[in-house]
């Protein structure tokens with residue numbers, strides 16, 4: 001009958017998008033993705049079906065990249081710093097103190113530098129879609145507030161990436177390699193004295209229960225790259241692709257807004273949770289930047305190449321206000 | 322469709338006596354070929370990555386540590402100490418066996434290792450005092466289950482990895498229920514002993530004897546202090562504790578008690594790995610299976626289905642307990658954990674149950690599975706080390722199973738039993 | 751030559767397993783000691799010990815396959831007569847072989863794509879095939895072990911069920927490993 005025919009044609013045209021990411025369900029990233037799901041499904045009259053798999057349900061960032069490459073899932077998100085082993089160009093974002101504030105970071109990532117840095121994805125069959133954010137990373141510990149560059153000395157923290165380890169060792173910290181899931185217990189048990197992460201992560205991972213000081217060192221900005229399988233993107237009709245790209249832009253904007261709001265709320269809440277929050281003077285941050293960048297600059301350049309390094313630095317300066 | 326194919330073919334292969342790991346694998350690749358929820362490479366990748374886990378490393382390490390300390394004469398020293406305290410109680414030998422099992426459980430990671438280490442000495446000792454043979458066997462088989470309930474515990478490591486909770490949290494939460502099991506077993510054993518007139522030991526110890534028994538046992542008594550103290554005190558992670566326990570176990574068994582020769586070490590290491598491989602292959606392949614479940618959203622569907630039948634917490638928990646008891650009766654414990662955690666955890670968390678408390682409920686259920694015929698690892702072990710007939714033991718074990726089920730219900734419905742200690746020690750749960 | 755093959759058949763995995771097990775134990779313990787005594791450690795210690803563990807387990811799984819020690823539910827099949835049981839065991843071995851072959855082939859594809867895209871480990875600069883290679887080699891070994899087992903079963907089809915099944919590899923030298931302690935009973 002006609003009714004079943006109708007069903008068949010709609011189900012034949014149905015497009016499925018599975019998105020995997022590592023953040024948990026309380027994060028702005030996941031909330032923005034849920035909005036993305038809702039509006040794409042609505043605007044496509046249910047033709048496009050989106051499923052989101054948060055909290056590493058589909059594996060670690062690198063595993064998900066392999067899955068998107070193969071087309072097991074269509075999209076994923078991950079901080080570029082986690083991909084530098086496979087895509088060395090991304091190492092340029094591991095430089096310390098690149099951006100003055102979030103707006104500065106957004107201008108660079110949405111501008112020429114950010115777009116150029118999506119190109120290394122292409123040979124892998126991946127298409128970069130844009131950057132959400134995890135935000136500026138700050139420093140927490142249970143020993144003393146970090147007010148000057150010297151205060152970091154002797155503090156045991158978590159290491160997770162060779163460049164990050166080298167930079168903090170240059171600043172005088174001691175590093176232990178730990179996976180993200182082990183950080184909480186390790187802090188609680190004083191296996192490490194501190195760690196560095198974004199403000200919202202500090203809150204959602206409940207690190208405040210095991211720490212005393214949250215010093216706003218803002219030493220590095222962590223992006224959250226959104227990428228897709230190229231074959232999948234190319235298989236979309238112009239109309240669908242247009243819709244999806246439009247909604248991606250909206251979702252990224254929403255995520256950044258939510259992040260800003262959540263960060264402000266978190267910072268306001270932390271003192272009530274017994275955490276001493278302190279700003280770090282700009283000159284001290286610059287001192288740390290010089291110290292840490294000096295230790296890793298050569299490594300970063302040897303990974304990403306002089307050309308990309310110069311281009312990004314030029315863009316960063318051009319977008320500084 | 323996916324669910325029917327996945328579970329239907331899995332059960333078919335199980336009945337055909339395909340190894341559990343391979344049954345899971347075959348069901349998965351069959352589903353992949355028919356429904357194509359993911360690619361076969363994705364399955365293989367997930368499967369290989371499934372073993373790439375630091376917490377899982379604790380499994381062979383704790384197996385080795387328990388094995389070498391059993392061979393190294395540590396169980397004997399622990400028994401001597403327990404006899405000083407409890408030997409003269411009514412049913413003294415039974416109580417001594419249970420208490421020693423509790424202690425040895427803090428060294429060993431599995432139930433059957435505990436049964437082997439303690440049973441070899443205590444079953445003959447009880448028979449010499451005219452204890453009923455199948456009572457003695459049932460007592461040791463049941464007391465051995467605390468090997469998995471009191472940390473360190475391989476089941477708990479596997480649960481923690483499957484459920485994404487902290488191993489330390491599980492280890493801390495296990496102590497309460499473990500001691501409760503011990504207490505319940507002691508009470509039942511004393512009641513039975515009074516009924517059957519099993520007198521305590523008349524032996525009195527001189528002060529000098531007591532001191533020398535203690536000094537001899539210090540290296541053995543230090544093991545739980547090092548392992549558990551180290552973990553709770555924040556000196557090392559559970560996996561590191563397992564490695565330290567191995568090195569310490571070698572040191573004590575080879576150099577202090579001198580009951581293990583250096584030339585035996587290669588074999589003991591090899592043997593521990595061989596014993597674990599049969600379980601770890603299941604873990605690896607189940608990771609791939611789990612990926613199919615996740616991407617087809619099976620766990621959420623099942624959870625919603627269960628919750629649509631009833632949202633009565635007590636009823637659901639009872640049903641889950643019955644399911645787990647059944648599964649534990651017929652299936653290998655660790656395999657059961659790996660397969661059921663992704664399906665059941667969303668149900669109980671939506672009821673507001675703490676994942677770690679549920680972990681203990683699961684571990685307890687499956688520990689009971691160790692002593693339920695027809696498939697009970699502890700029963701087999703008890704038969705192997707004494708000459709009790711399996712059928713006799715299967716009958717004698719029944720009242721012990723009842724005692725265990727009472728404890729299980731207490732742990733299910735009173736969260737404080739599991740969660741109080743972690744809270745006191747400020748360990749996140 | 752035949753002697754060499756027989757030795758390798760019995761000792762290949764056990765020797766590697768022992769070496770890897772003790773390397774892993776020592777590495778993890780060393781990390782603890784370094785942290786206590788020198789307040790430091792290797793940032794690569796955790797990752798390297800995981801890699802050792804994965805290889806250790808694949809060799810162990812291969813030897814488990816050789817010795818027919820996989821966990822299975824057999825009390826239902828045990829109800830059949832011996833001949834039917836033997837046929838079922840052969841079918842099971844073939845199913846196992848099919849599974850291993852499928853995984854082996856896809857492991858090759860994974861290893862190739864790791865080379866193609868140059869995926870590398872996090873703390874040490876090696877190819878990710880240091881992990882996936884374990885699956886590739888592990889399943890290759892398992893295929894060899896399964897074929898050995900199937901040949902054994904065809905050759906001994908008329909022998910007793912116990913001999914045919916060869917549970918724990920008792921009839922193919924499970925107790926003849928080169929470092930096996932002689933005098934003690936082995937569990």
Ligand code: NA
Pocket residue numbers: 425426427428429430431467468469470471472473474
């Ligand atoms: Na234990």
Ligand code: NA
Pocket residue numbers: 649650651652689690691692693694695696697698
């Ligand atoms: Na059972």
